[in-house]
Amino acid sequence: MKLTNMVYQGANGRNSQIDFEAPDSFEYTDIVVFIHGYKGYKDWGAWNLVQQYFVSNGMGFCKFNMSHNGGTVDEGIDFPDLEAFSLNRYTYEVEDLKHALDWLEQKVDLKNKRIHLIGHSRGGGIAILSAKDPRVSSVTTWASISDIGTRFPKGETLDNWREKGFYTVRNSRTEQDMPHQFVLYEDWLENKDELDIEKCARNIKVPTFHIHGDADDSVSITESEALGLWTEGKLIIINKANHTFNTYQPYTEEEMPNKLHEACVLTFQFIENQEKGE
Template sequence: MIVDKNIILKRIGEKPILIDVFKSQNTHKQPIILFCHGYKGFKDWGAWNIMAEEFAKAGFCFIKFNFSHNGGTVENPIDFPDLDAFGNNNYSKELQDLNDVIEWTVEKFKDNPNVDINNLNLIGHSRGGGVVTIKAEEDSRVSKVVSLAGVADFGNRFPKGQALDQWKKEGFFYVVNGRTKQKMPHFYQYYEDFKENEERLTIRRAASQLKKPHLIIHGDNDTSVSINEAYALHQWNPKSQLNIVEGADHVFNTRHPWNNKALSTELKSVINLTTTFIKQKPAKAN
């Protein structure tokens, strides 16, 4: 296995993106998986590195990255020293980040016979599930998409009523990070960007119009994102594949830090379901 950690994708006028690549040394034409972390997440969270290794062993070129405004930095990609960046994050920036990582991936591996740039697949966890669903619908380079404990609606996650008015008046509100105990800001631009781009950022629209294979995986013990959001995604795209993992919480019974060498049974199920889904050839039309 070849592992390249913390590759820096520099961009003109934009914050850099940190990227990890896990791939087999000799497997020919490995399908690509791009993994997007969720809210208050990062590429090195918990068991994601072991998950990446398992996908590489299964014959994939697995790529994960930190969104540029997730609050981490090139020097410290695990904690959140750049709270100003976190406050200035929004869904449009995350879609642009993902686009730039796709372009970087295609350019990097276009002449590599061991990587198949024409078989490029997206997995998004939690909030990242919404991001990849939108991107898959609008980008012809994406072959298949997996929503992993994914959200179905960005709009209903914003404050409403008096709380929204207060946010607009003050320009920010804080959320507490349970792990680091930091007060993490959301600046009002976050909501403004959503309203300005609401049609594009409506996951229901993207899921309903999606014309490529779509896998939805959700745990029935998820207290962070309701299982009803998985059912909604499946209802909007009846051709999608829905798998419920019994007893799985939002992070499939892992945590940060994850000091075990083995994965949880529930995350193993995720890897097996995803591997089968991506490697399955599309059914031939009658």
């Protein structure tokens, strides 16, 4: 079974793209659900090769676009809908993952399946926040954030954001000024408890695994170190791996970068060990 660019209904009723692929040749019990990060999407870089890796190794694989990531159901690459992007908020992304799992449940009988979340960067934080979902069997974070509040502007910049109602972040690759409405910050203020990654990590009930590159210049290794401490999950640092494990957009190579392959192998081994109760 291979479903590509299907549609699920995410947060606030907004539709977005979703993929699912299962190995055809044999029965499988494990499904990976991949969660992209900030300014990301399901087809960014070598994420499709990540899908191929897990499926070829006998696991189902689901990846999806956050409903307000700037993509549309017709164009999931880059950011044709900056208005939707501007309205995004962290609670929307937690809700999106729930709706993606609901969609998956409609396509696959999950009764004898195990769901394993892999979250990259901001997606790692969303995975931790969502680990209490009874359908989730494990969480792996790749170069994950460990806190939301510290990512907001401070002082005068915050005051200007409040006054103007929005601020923009430059995307150097697409040359877009990507706007954030102040509702992003208000949503965090209103839902601090629900969006407390540390609290969720300390109370997590499923096995966790954390991977980070030592050449990451976007998210500090100390964030994965904190997650490892809070969740009591293993942390592995990959030498000479950057924030995206050396993949980039557009990525046209037939093989994924070695550092990304290493992250896949380590994650696969972690998931396999869950079957053995290790």
